[in-house]
Amino acid sequence: MIAERRDFSRAEREDSYCRLLAGASGWRALESVMELRLPELLTKRGPLTADEIVVALSLHPQRGRKWLLALCHLGLLEEALDPGLLPARYRAGPMMRAFWHEDGAMGFFYRDFLRFWRTSHAFDLVQVIRGLPVPQVPYPPESLEEAQLLEQWMRDTASETVETIERAITFEGIERLLDVAGGDGTMAIHYAQRYPQLHVTIFNLPNSAYLARQNISRAGVADRVSVVEGDFRHDPLPQGIQLVQFSRVLADWPEEVCQMLLTKAWQALAPGGRVLICEPLADDNPDLTVAWETIYIPYDDFGVGVYKPLASYERLLTQGGFKILQVTRKDRDSTHAVIVAQRLGQRDSPGPI
Numbered sequence: 001m002i003a004e005r006r007d008f009s010r011a012e013r014e015d016s017y018c019r020l021l022a023g024a025s026g027w028r029a030l031e032s033v034m035e036l037r038l039p040e041l042l043t044k045r046g047p048l049t050a051d052e053i054v055v056a057l058s059l060h061p062q063r064g065r066k067w068l069l070a071l072c073h074l075g076l077l078e079e080a081l082d083p084g085l086l087p088a089r090y091r092a093g094p095m096m097r098a099f100w101h102e103d104g105a106m107g108f109f110y111r112d113f114l115r116f117w118r119t120s121h122a123f124d125l126v127q128v129i130r131g132l133p134v135p136q137v138p139y140p141p142e143s144l145e146e147a148q149l150l151e152q153w154m155r156d157t158a159s160e161t162v163e164t165i166e167r168a169i170t171f172e173g174i175e176r177l178l179d180v181a182g183g184d185g186t187m188a189i190h191y192a193q194r195y196p197q198l199h200v201t202i203f204n205l206p207n208s209a210y211l212a213r214q215n216i217s218r219a220g221v222a223d224r225v226s227v228v229e230g231d232f233r234h235d236p237l238p239q240g241i242q243l244v245q246f247s248r249v250l251a252d253w254p255e256e257v258c259q260m261l262l263t264k265a266w267q268a269l270a271p272g273g274r275v276l277i278c279e280p281l282a283d284d285n286p287d288l289t290v291a292w293e294t295i296y297i298p299y300d301d302f303g304v305g306v307y308k309p310l311a312s313y314e315r316l317l318t319q320g321g322f323k324i325l326q327v328t329r330k331d332r333d334s335t336h337a338v339i340v341a342q343r344l345g346q347r348d349s350p351g352p353i
């Protein structure tokens with residue numbers, strides 16, 4: 001018997017239940033739209049009536065119409081605004097315009113995210129949580145191909161991350177920046193090109209370090225961007241740094257690893273140096289957190305609770321010997337928060353290194 005039944009009003013109870021089911025409905029709708037290439041059809045032929053779509057995609061007439069209406073409710077389709085025109089014509093709605101390019105092809109990140117999502121959710125969840133062995137997605141990536149795929153995801157979404165960081169801080173007075181797990185160098189190259197005083201060191205695993213070296217040489221910034229190969233779980237970080245950046249790194253790891261990384265950052269920093277954390281916060285991004293945390297359930301390299309709320313980062317930083325200077329929360333242009341903290345003279349607890 002569940003004693004506490006007063007958390008929700010009756011309407012809120014219905015809404016909450018339906019919201020859970022609607023999440024799954026949205027996923028199936030997204031897949032069907034992709035499989036049937038509806039965006040491509042609308043791009044080629046412009047707004048179409050339900051009958052025209054039904055014929056073009058070989059759909060069952062009544063089921064097809066229900067599907068089109070469901071897509072409207074989801075925001076994937078909308079009726080073309082021409083009241084004089086009957087029957088109604090459908091065109092791409094705000095979500096379809098957001099996830100698909102104008103040529104009708106889905107953006108790489110969203111397409112590949114959906115592939116990953118499908119692979120993970122194809123397993124029987126009950127069996128998975130009881131320990132069913134499933135083919136693993138290794139993290140960190142092991143082969144060059146796996147590293148290339150991860151870094152392609154990151155490159156595809158790097159510009160909005162850099163813009164978020166640049167809205168939160170200036171790099172004035174910073175000459176030595178360490179980009180821990182700095183991807184294929186995309187962000188470091190941008191910084192070097194934009195801030196002439198800055199020398200950036202990228203620390204990354206050998207495969208990603210190899211990709212970064214190639215990009216640095218192509219961009220002609222090898223005099224100010226260098227790469228150090230290493231595994232941050234075992235190796236120390238380069239020393240004498242003014243700003244240590246963790247961009248989209250700590251949300252891959254549980255708290256105990258993050259604490260160890262902040263300890264290493266503290267040691268890498270010159271006195272008064274700062275650490276910058278750019279991550280989606282669990283409390284600002286509940287849907288993103290549920291999507292990723294459920295994807296990770298079958299994959300054992302991902303620890304428990306990798307998406308963390310602000311309070312966790314605040315605690316980890318304080319315990320790691322940092323004073324928080326600034327927190328810039330998610331805004332309408334970014335899912336990420338930026339936290340900047342200063343290295344204090346001493347750490348509260350030494351922590352594992």
Ligand SMILES: C[S@@+](CC[C@H](N)C(=O)[O-])C[C@H]1O[C@@H](n2cnc3c(N)ncnc32)[C@H](O)[C@@H]1O
Pocket residue numbers: 140150154155158161180181182183184187203204205208230231232233246247248249252
């Ligand atoms: C999600 S990507 C973020 C890349 C980049 N910081 C950005 O924001 O675009 C995570 C990065 O962590 C690196 N990484 C993962 N495990 C690592 C480890 N044990 N040691 C060093 N780097 C690691 C990966 O190679 C990858 O470049």
